Amino acid sequence: MTSPVSTPSQAPDATPPAASAPAAASINLRSQLGTYIGLALVLCGMVALFSSLSDYFLTVETFVTIANEIPALAVMAVGMTFVLIIAGIDLSVGSVLALSAAVTAAAIVQWKLAVPLAAALGLATGLLCGAITGAVAVAWRLPTFIVSLGMLEAVRGGAYLVTESRTQYVGDAIAGLAAPWVGGISAAFVLALAIVAVGQLLLTRTVFGRYVVGIGTNEEAMRLAGVDPRPIRVIVFAATGLLAGLAGLMQAARLEAADPNSGVGIELQVIAAVVIGGTSLMGGRGSVVNTFFGVLIIAVLEAGLAQVGASEPSKRIITGAVIVAAVIIDTLRQRRAGTA
Template sequence: MNTSVTSQAAAAPVWRTQLGTFIGLAAVLVGMVALFSWLSEYFWSRETFVTIANEIPALAVMAVGMTFVLIIAGIDLSVGSVMALSAATSAAAILQWHWSVPAAAVLALATGLLCGAVTGAVSVAWRLPSFIVSLGMLEAVRGSAYLVTDSRTQYVGDAISWLAAPVLDGVSSAFVLAVLIVIVAQLVLSRTVFGRSMVGIGTNEEAMRLAGVDPRPIRIAVFALIGLLAGLAGLMQSARLEAADPNAGTGVELQVIAAVVIGGTSLMGGRGSVITTAFGVLIIAVLEAGLAQVGASEPSKRIITGAVIVAAVIVDTLRQRRGAA
């Protein structure tokens, strides 16, 4: 009886923190939309919101995977390169090897899955920081993308355009798929043993070992999952642009990490939410679209985006300290 009461008491601050994060992010998002609607007469329009919705699926699905990786106290810097290589392999399969579109799509997903699994396996087997392993993968995979495409953009045309085709008032099927992935991932995180194991590993890996849970296969599975989602992101981008660019995704890993951090996931592991990560993705997308519409220069956009990220980390740190107190 006492144990139950103690567990409920410990869980209460967590729920209050998550609710506070959700409300805060929603308020920031609404405030940004109001601000840019005031600054630009064109921002508050159906076209703007449809454009934002159709541009974020790739970022959103990779942010889902990065949420899981950060929860286990890891990091993956190779997602942008994996996205580019996955798109490149699918384009090569269609254009050069004359594979069917479904087979090429499976190859793209398998490519991402393999890249992620290798990152996870190497970091686990040799007990190396995932930061270093994924940094090496970033370069190796990017070089592989150049080799597959002969360093040239591969134009696939409308071969996989169904993924970017509008299905609901101009919104693409990729956006609908991204929303479904966010919902399923949140359920996995909050309602399954796998999700609780991820949180446990990020909180105290040694305690998980003592409890009889081997964290190694879980770590590898999480990195394989983010690789799979990066492969899906590559397909989404190819469908939207009708091309596979070996330079695609350069620097996107920073956007992905920023979205997850803005969403309140701890860089130290053990805490995070896929739903709030989705809000982080929306905040970044609205910020970029709004700054573009008000005519901000590229250096200004980078400065403002960086300031927002730092502010989000500061707010999250203050919230954690207040919760601990």
Template sequence: MNSPTLASRPMAVTGSLRGQLGTYIGLAVVLLGMVALFSTLSDYFLTVETFVTIANEIPALAVMAVGMTFVLIIAGIDLSVGSVLALSAAVSAAAILQWKLAVPVAAALGLITGLLCGAVTGAVSVAWRLPSFIVSLGMLEAVRGGAYLVTDSRTQYVGDAISGLAAPWVGGISAAFVLAVALVLVGHLVLTRTVFGRCVVGIGTNEEAMRLAGIDPRPIRIAVFAATGLLAGLAGLMQSARLEAADPNAGVGIELQVIAAVVIGGTSLMGGRGSVINTFFGVLIIAVLEAGLAQVGASEPSKRIITGAVIVAAVIIDTVRQRRAGNA
């Protein structure tokens, strides 16, 4: 009686691996297709300088997308990551310029700020059973106000105090990009190889079943939001290192880019399914799209329209995929 079940397990695992491989290939084809398209439209796109520039501009987006992947998998959303980025950078700059603290201490304060912001968002949504959309929307405004207060509504120029993150390594690639790739790999391993990752997927798939299995989803939810805030704080440091300044207006609208990258990577907005590696592909697609549109001379309104259309297309594809899976 057990043999059919046991025999079906390898088949299920094989099917899952094939599905993941198919998704990887599909995203890679889309990415290469975009590179080929923009290389045809612009004589300057297919150059080492272009790809180095893209690599050095995406670390902040990439690390926030890692956290957002976990948030969407538990069927949540965090709209405050852009504001948290700005506040974390502002706190670090104030610690260096006004409080005269050592750079490592200032950086740690920025990271702690992001962690606390994320933890508050998670705790409030869990304690009062409120939609994370509403809570994070309120945090978006409150945290942005905090960034203005800390900086006195002025850009704080930190110079080369934390420029080490943006310093070029091999071939001009920055340390921040290397760190972002490392965090993508760590996030992938946590999601796919740890009990915590399985609990995250389980909460997004069927939270009530997790409760019946004796697992309290509340601390896991809070931990996911806290980690996302921490990564947003790191993104703030990365951006400050690249620009050598902390701008209270930094990160305005970036939460939409983060969510877009995660959704383009195939993470379901309904929860229960996602991949950090696929999210990184989504980040690359967004970055190549923006760089390519800029090089072909597309206006800012046109770029926003095209990017929005890509997001809607990704959501439609995800919906169709879920319906087909449900009918299978």
């Protein structure tokens, strides 16, 4: 009986599948760490730059102020990260923020509901708006850009109707969310950090997160694998609406009022933070932690420009240039990965 002879495919230099997975994981981990370090260095460089330009920037008060101003932007950016990963976009988050805050304020001031019930109603409003956006886009296979643009206008109109085009003052009814905790840091900031952590774990450590990345990478392949992407898309948009509703509560708590004009243009800041954090506009790649770095970069940039006396037009030009630079870097990264 002859002994079996090795075929070319069984050559010693062929990498066993079991060995290739850890190697790929190690490469991915190094890439993530490199991105974290790169974003941290950019953030530190900006802090050093503005500290050299202003004697008042490198103070505890400045950083506490930044921390207490970013929770609304941070929680919306978490939702937008998932939306961009599935190759979608949601332009309605600013309007959803305004409507959710308006519903909460109206429930407290006009309808005399208990504060917990009013807050739940505001959150439910955001959840419903996001679910409608996702369901319409999925049911009729419409571009999410167009659907969310229509929702932006419709929901903003709803905010004006609920408030009768007037600012609704809620006083300290929900001020506890913006109340300072240790070192002057607000409860909203602590909650935002918790949501960032949960979002990152959901994206990287759950089956749902793998499905989200898979849909953004190759939706047809997910279908062939037996995964229906439609409910996942709706869930992502609904969750983004819910987080926008929470952002509305955070902003209303900080201002002690709900303004129907609040959140105008904030969707561009949200998208900018996510893109600066390295999430691909083409879908399939992103990180919630990196998005939080993007939020911090935008916040530090705005605070620094304000302290050095930059005019509003100058701040817009510089912020726009940073966004374009982030998109260019993302495009170059994609091309390099495609040719590797």
